[in-house]
Amino acid sequence: MLKYIGIGAAVVAAGAGGAYFYFTQRSQSTKGILGVASVIPQEAQVVMAFNTKSEPWNKLAQFGTPASQKLIGESITKSPLNSLLVQSKTEYSRDVQPWLVGYIVTALIPNPTQPQAPTATLVIAPTSDRTKSDAFLTKYRGALAQQGAKFTSKQYKDVTYYESPTRDPNNSVVTADIGGQFVAIATSSTLIRQVIDTYKGSNPSLAKKPIFAKIFGDTNQTKIVEPLLQVYLDGDVALEFIGSQANLSLNEAAIAQSKRELDAMTLTGGTQKEGLRFEINTYLKNDNSNPLANNDAKVLNLLPQETFLLVSGVNLYQSWQSLVSQAKGNASSAQLIEQIRKAVKDSTKLDLDQDILKWMNGEFAIAAIPNNQGILANPGFGFVAIAQASDQNAAKAALDKIDKVAQSNSGGLLPKAVELKPKKIGDKSVIAWAIGNTNVASRGTLDNNFVFWSMGDLADTFVPKPVNNLPESSSFKILTTDIPKSNGGYFYLNMTTALSLADRLLPPEVKSNPSFTEIRAVLDAINGIAVTSTNVDARTTRLDFLFTLKPTPGN
Known part of the structure; x- marks a missing residue:
């Protein structure tokens, strides 16, 4: 070592x-x-x-x-x-x-x-x-x-x-x-x-x-000026050094695999007018036999401009298969994958690989959206998961099974014993999961073969289609300035909105803790964070990071 x-x-x-x-x-x-x-x-x-x-x-x-x-x-x-x-x-x-x-x-x-x-x-x-x-x-x-x-x-x-x-x-x-x-x-x-x-x-x-x-x-492919x-x-030491x-x-199997496959890694950091910009490039020794394609994310158009947290990508099934393949020969990783499969099976009665992920080979996104209605009144926001189905029948069958499990569920991963209630939002029909008179979740279909599941009445903010979508918002445009629009996925965080929600949720003893106040001082300087993953060529993948910062007084 x-x-x-x-x-x-x-x-x-x-x-x-x-x-x-x-x-x-x-x-x-x-x-x-x-x-x-x-x-x-x-x-x-x-x-x-x-x-x-x-x-x-x-x-x-x-x-x-x-x-x-x-x-x-x-x-x-x-x-x-x-x-x-x-x-x-x-x-x-x-x-x-x-x-x-x-x-x-x-x-x-x-x-x-x-x-x-x-x-x-x-x-x-x-x-x-x-x-x-x-x-x-x-x-x-x-x-x-x-x-x-x-x-x-x-x-x-x-x-x-x-x-x-x-x-x-x-x-x-x-x-x-x-x-x-x-x-x-x-x-x-x-x-x-x-x-x-x-x-x-x-x-x-x-x-x-x-x-x-x-x-x-x-x-030199860096997009950062100066x-x-x-x-x-x-590549022989990259993973060990980072660890x-x-x-x-890090286990020896992961280190050995890294040495076999990785030629080099680079990190480049600098400034642009919005704040700090970083790039991380990975260079493989051989061509990636099954790379994920870059994509102009259509799923973003389905989300409202108020969305403050987003994780998106393409072909979740292929990504999962890659993880499963990489876990072979690595006992701890293989065990974790089996634990995930078992948790899904126990909670939903569905096979994670065949019933859920197999039809998810289009775009996907998990997002957080501010909302003060119903069960979301206390947290002030809720989550939505959206996936593009290559097989609509398989997607419908999986969601129907989850509905039935939710109806008979006694608690756990899914809400306890919900009632299914058809609901109309604009010209779209959705199914609401209700407990009494309160909707705890909704699920349905959107344009371009997308299906969704969302918390509470959050669907009202993006079904049938948001009036003002996320890519058109000024915040998203600023927070993603100059990072690749054609990419393999986004991470996006509007820090201003996130901190505002955190202020109402965190107890006073946490907010007054000296360690938290130091961290908060740094976070207060950040307007937002955006990250994209891009396949540059058959051997090169790049992560672009943009930390949009508040200007110091007088700048």
Whole structure:
């Protein structure tokens, strides 16, 4: 199992710290990420490239509430990166800015001769002024020497580097000037020698790796102008790395499958006028034999403009089959799938695969809509599920069976012992599930072979067809600005409406909790979130995220 160390070693964190939050005055080098990658060993598994232009970073100050901006400022001040800049007695504007140019890159790189050892960390940046960057490294080593570091000058292939041991026996502090073109700081002398070999051409570079060159070369497919951050994860470690950062326990079968199928993953982040934009791309080693088609979602036209939460997609049956296939050989996943099947069978007497999902190979959506009528008066909203049926007879048979189960049900997943009441909404006939004089749910058919099931009297808001649908609403247009309209599905959340509903539902003791107030300060800065999934080609899938943010006062 690979071991990852945080970028917390003094030298690395201090070097990266200036990059991460304090890039402010230099123009971008024409070398780009590939230029820096030309001296990074090809074994690099995790690569983070930071934009050093001031304009994209300055745009961050245009967003957020005063409370969220204060939290961000406090986080920066307390961060290890900022603390280590202070410890090393270096200042970005004075000691780094005058020579830094282009992208600064942090990479996690294993030792090829000791695969079980922790990965070493490299921070590397282009320099436009060797004299000034050398002065920075000298001052940096001097500050650490005052704190106990003991640097020794060493030579490797006519390149001088400086190394000091640290309290961690697995790491050292190593600095080097690479040919007067790059400043390198690392946690291993072995890694510095690899970098020197790569610079001199005797070791293959990351820039020459086909998938890396494809991602960051001329065909770079990012839609984000001036990205702040670009992250590359090698397919052999992507899932493990994500799991380690999120403290997730991943089973070996899932990791093995990821290594077999995944070539690389990337994350790109930046700003646009509405807020923060992110892209996550996955690159497969081979063509996807059964990809989901991109789609201009018609199901959205069936939802009213007040819809504040949406999850949509296409071909739910195919997605389920893919999950079932992937679960083979993975005992825990297979067990979970069987538990889901059993729960549906016990509650509805229906076979999940054959009776319910098999005819759901068109579009589908689950949405939340504000409503204060009937049983929805207290929560203030209800849910609707909509699916496009390829086989109307199969869909009708399944819904008829669910009706009968609901009539005789004694409680559980379905409401308890409902009465079926035909109901007319406009020119559409629906079936209401009633308990006494209260409708607890409705189900029926819509245009284009769509069927629906909704809570309470929610159907009144979208049957037979909403006067103003979701895609026509100004909120949806703003919250989905520039993300692909032809896609494999949406996640959409109007945060303003969601928080308003949360305020009426959450008890006072929760709302007054300090942890909640901090989270709320961040959420208050967000107008909405939109995510889409898109198949770019047979081997590439992209997730687009847009966090639409409130402008800071005065912007």
